[in-house]
Amino acid sequence: DQQVKQNSPSLSVQEGRISILNCDYTNSMFDYFLWYKKYPAEGPTFLISISSIKDKNEDGRFTVFLNKSAKHLSLHIVPSQPGDSAVYFCAATFVLMDSNYQLIWGAGTKLIIKP
Amino acid sequence: GAVVSQHPSRVICKSGTSVKIECRSLDFQATTMFWYRQFPKQSLMLMATSNEGSKATYEQGVEKDKFLINHASLTLSTLTVTSAHPEDSSFYICSAPDRVPDGYTFGSGTRLTVV
Numbered sequence: 333d334q335q336v337k338q339n340s341p342s343l344s345v346q347e348g349r350i351s352i353l354n355c356d357y358t359n360s361m362f363d364y365f366l367w368y369k370k371y372p373a374e375g376p377t378f379l380i381s382i383s384s385i386k387d388k389n390e391d392g393r394f395t396v397f398l399n400k401s402a403k404h405l406s407l408h409i410v411p412s413q414p415g416d417s418a419v420y421f422c423a424a425t426f427v428l429m430d431s432n433y434q435l436i437w438g439a440g441t442k443l444i445i446k447p
Numbered sequence: 448g449a450v451v452s453q454h455p456s457r458v459i460c461k462s463g464t465s466v467k468i469e470c471r472s473l474d475f476q477a478t479t480m481f482w483y484r485q486f487p488k489q490s491l492m493l494m495a496t497s498n499e500g501s502k503a504t505y506e507q508g509v510e511k512d513k514f515l516i517n518h519a520s521l522t523l524s525t526l527t528v529t530s531a532h533p534e535d536s537s538f539y540i541c542s543a544p545d546r547v548p549d550g551y552t553f554g555s556g557t558r559l560t561v562v
Binding site for chain 2: 366368
């Protein structure tokens with residue numbers, strides 16, 4: 333049972349336009365949602381997160397929106413740049429025990445920025 | 448920021464041999480380390496959670512006798528793939544929570560090829 337789903341395996345966007353990456357989840361107990369970026373043969377890099385009590389978080393070109401009623405979050409990148417071409421993972425966390433969290437990952441979306 | 452140093456980045460080994468992968472947290476203490484494996488075109492899959500000073504917790508379907516995890520100190524966790532087979536060839540990544548619950552720092556990953 334996939335608790336975090338990224339239904340688009342890939343997305344192609346023109347440089348300078350907005351990239352919107354989507355993520356759906358099923359577990360209402362998740363308390364934080366995170367986005368990671370991963371280049372081939374490298375570990376994921378943390379991008380941005382959002383608490384389940386908020387609906388928006390912005391950091392430079394990256395904004396994450398959370399719609400709890402729809403159990404949906406999205407990552408907006410604007411303007412898109414060639415270096416943004418990577419695989420983006422959506423992840424969610426919940427508490428296992430004191431200060432111990434587990435990450436549940438989506439399958440990833442490959443973002444391709446076209447020049 | 449927090450750094451997790453993972454070595455080696457690439458390793459090729461013969462079937463039947465064992466390979467050790469190390470992850471060290473630099474400038475912070477990691478009482479917990481998560482070990483992931485990425486299959487081609489699939490998401491990162493959590494294999495096990497190592498805890499300093501106690502036994503690792505393995506996810507369902509992960510053979511603990513095959514993937515030996517040791518968390519000997521607050522800055523070092525190791526994953527040993529024993530009696531490696533070609534199907535163990537994969538990309539292995541470690542991760543430690545550094546700004547719970549917001550951020551997890553990942554190692555750069557290890558590409559294991561078993562021939």
